[in-house]
Amino acid sequence: MVDLGNGFGFDTHAVYNQPSAPTDYNLFESDSTIVNYLHGRGSGLDDLVGLGELLGKTQTIEAGRLANEHPPILRTHDRNGNRIDEVEFHPAWHSLMTLTIGEGVASYPDMADTRKDAHLKRAVGLYLVSQVEAGHGCPVSMTYAAVPTLRHSPELAEIWEPGFRSRNYDFGLKIPSSKAGLTCGMAMTEKQGGSDVRANTTTATLTASGTYRLLGHKWFCSAPMSDAFMTLAQSRNGLSCFLVPRVLEDGTLNGIRLQRLKDKVGNRSNASSEIELAGAVGHLVGEEGRGIKTILEMVGCCRLDSLIGAAAQMRQALVQALWFARRRSAFSSLLIEHDLMQNVLLDLILESEASSLMALRMAHATDQSGIDEGESDLRRIGIAISKFLVCKRAPTFVAEAMECLGGSGYVEESLTARLYREAPLNGIWEGAGNVNALDTLRAMHRQPSTVDALLSELSKSRGFINSYDGRLDELEARLVGLEVSEWNARQLVGRLGLLLQSHLMIENSMPELAAVFVESRLGESWGAPTIGCLPKIPESLRKGAIEAASLGL
Numbered sequence: 001m002v003d004l005g006n007g008f009g010f011d012t013h014a015v016y017n018q019p020s021a022p023t024d025y026n027l028f029e030s031d032s033t034i035v036n037y038l039h040g041r042g043s044g045l046d047d048l049v050g051l052g053e054l055l056g057k058t059q060t061i062e063a064g065r066l067a068n069e070h071p072p073i074l075r076t077h078d079r080n081g082n083r084i085d086e087v088e089f090h091p092a093w094h095s096l097m098t099l100t101i102g103e104g105v106a107s108y109p110d111m112a113d114t115r116k117d118a119h120l121k122r123a124v125g126l127y128l129v130s131q132v133e134a135g136h137g138c139p140v141s142m143t144y145a146a147v148p149t150l151r152h153s154p155e156l157a158e159i160w161e162p163g164f165r166s167r168n169y170d171f172g173l174k175i176p177s178s179k180a181g182l183t184c185g186m187a188m189t190e191k192q193g194g195s196d197v198r199a200n201t202t203t204a205t206l207t208a209s210g211t212y213r214l215l216g217h218k219w220f221c222s223a224p225m226s227d228a229f230m231t232l233a234q235s236r237n238g239l240s241c242f243l244v245p246r247v248l249e250d251g252t253l254n255g256i257r258l259q260r261l262k263d264k265v266g267n268r269s270n271a272s273s274e275i276e277l278a279g280a281v282g283h284l285v286g287e288e289g290r291g292i293k294t295i296l297e298m299v300g301c302c303r304l305d306s307l308i309g310a311a312a313q314m315r316q317a318l319v320q321a322l323w324f325a326r327r328r329s330a331f332s333s334l335l336i337e338h339d340l341m342q343n344v345l346l347d348l349i350l351e352s353e354a355s356s357l358m359a360l361r362m363a364h365a366t367d368q369s370g371i372d373e374g375e376s377d378l379r380r381i382g383i384a385i386s387k388f389l390v391c392k393r394a395p396t397f398v399a400e401a402m403e404c405l406g407g408s409g410y411v412e413e414s415l416t417a418r419l420y421r422e423a424p425l426n427g428i429w430e431g432a433g434n435v436n437a438l439d440t441l442r443a444m445h446r447q448p449s450t451v452d453a454l455l456s457e458l459s460k461s462r463g464f465i466n467s468y469d470g471r472l473d474e475l476e477a478r479l480v481g482l483e484v485s486e487w488n489a490r491q492l493v494g495r496l497g498l499l500l501q502s503h504l505m506i507e508n509s510m511p512e513l514a515a516v517f518v519e520s521r522l523g524e525s526w527g528a529p530t531i532g533c534l535p536k537i538p539e540s541l542r543k544g545a546i547e548a549a550s551l552g553l
């Protein structure tokens with residue numbers, strides 16, 4: 001076999017000091033944050049050890065690359081001119097879907113299993129597979145998330161739930177009841193409004209058969225090859241949620257027309273489409289006119305997965321940076337031996353650990369939600385806070401990790417390039433940053449018990465580090481009376497996020513490292529958790545400055 005590492009093929013120079021990419025390592029076992037958290041809960045780890053090993057193999061990492069190098073292709077018609085509205089994928093995509101669905105990552109757990117950390121383990125599964133290939137996490141996540149919404153209509157759940165929870169991946173245009181496994185997408189966003197879905201204009205008209213006919217469009221509909229879509233449309237009683245199958249039980253294609261696939265910055269392996277709903281048959285899910293409330297359960301689960309996905313990106317970017325810095329030399333020493341590089345890497349290690357702990361804690365709260373009201377409240381507010389903070393910080397984190405590889409990090413052959421293009425997405429879909437910050441305020445106002453649950457969680461770490469206690473006092477005082485304006489939402493939610501991360505570090509990390517984390521995030525000055533945390537500025541100055549900067553725009 002040719003040894004490329006010895007500079008095969010060059011007679012002008014030898015190739016050395018060029019580290020290979022990480023391969024043949026166990027993604028699970030090498031991640032002490034995850035291992036220790038599960039170990040501390042007495043959770044069985046065997047399945048995850050096997051998954052971690054499989055994901056670290058060269059061929060699995062290569063499948064992730066191939067699925068992105070060969071993005072999906074839209075096939076609207078067959079050779080005879082019949083509409084087929086199908087998406088064609090590279091075999092690598094199918095192999096990843098088979099693996100991940102087979103591991104149960106798309107399967108919403110049984111209530112009984114939540115006592116055995118089923119959501120938590122499933123979250124770790126998603127965290128691991130996303131590090132190898134993030135795009136296929138989208139249909140996997142939506143299929144998982146669809147189930148609690150579907151359960152609003154038990155008669156529909158009886159038909160569809162076994163397919164959504166199946167561990168079989170069965171791709172293609174087939175009658176749903178004939179398939180060994182089903183996937184589900186979500187269709188809410190329209191051209192005139194995504195965050196504000198009340199602006200939806202797609203209509204749903206009740207027919208004599210009891211089903212509805214949907215007419216309109218969706219501006220973003222990811223995974224359009226799914227077997228069904230949770231879809232919002234206006235019916236006679238207002239915005240309602242519908243399950244819209246892609247193939248009907250008589251074998252005909254439902255009226256969902258794929259217009260085109262989005263040409264995205266990243267997330268290339270995954271198909272995201274624009275669709276028209278041309279009289280598509282839909283089944284009402286939940287109460288008519290209560291569509292937002294019904295679909296919010298799906299959105300909540302997808303938000304948890306965005307948080308997990310962002311933490312996974314950080315972890316994988318860190319793996320790339322550490323691997324490289326341990327093998328690359330500059331100025332006569334390995335990069336990792338340089339003082340300043342250690343400062344950078346250690347900060348990344350702390351940030352990654354705190355973000356992973358947040359994702360784990362929210363997955364654990366999901367397990368407990370059905371049996372413990374406090375945990376349900378913590379989940380409600382905690383996911384909004386955590387998604388906001390971790391998804392906001394992920395792009396900066398990935399850019400910094402990329403820089404650790406120098407120029408080699410900025411070329412497409414490096415996984416850091418793919419991570420970089422993927423990084424902003426979790427902050428945009430399932431509620432962009434402002435929307436999650438405002439959602440946190442909404443939870444505080446409409447459900448004050450969520451504030452109690454958060455404060456009770458944060459109080460568990462009192463008495464260990466003075467600056468933590470001081471910051472907690474400060475925020476507690478601020479939360480009394482809930483006098484928080486929209487202007488300050490990002491600052492407040494960012495700080496709550498930093499406190500939650502600090503608490504989780506105190507609870508789970510090495511005490512010395514937790515102290516460094518707390519000092520650097522909560523110390524002398526809070527600093528700004530993200531952009532958009534300016535102090536109060538008079539309105540005239542605000543408007544004047546924005547106008548001046550927008551001159552001619």
Ligand SMILES: Cc1cc2nc3c(=O)[nH]c(=O)nc-3n(C[C@H](O)[C@H](O)[C@H](O)COP(=O)(O)OP(=O)(O)OC[C@H]3O[C@@H](n4cnc5c(N)ncnc54)[C@H](O)[C@@H]3O)c2cc1C
Nearest residue numbers: 186187188189193194195220221222272429430432434435
């Ligand atoms: C790759 C990709 C795949 C997607 N897949 C799907 C899918 O499968 N199904 C689906 O339904 N959607 C999907 N989306 C759409 C996504 O959920 C929306 O883009 C997102 O919710 C934002 O909506 P919008 O694009 O209409 O932006 P807008 O709602 O116009 O928001 C623009 C900006 O304004 C901010 N903003 C909005 N309201 C306020 C406010 N009150 N105060 C302050 N700021 C505010 C937002 O935070 C955002 O930064 C996808 C998007 C992408 C990029």
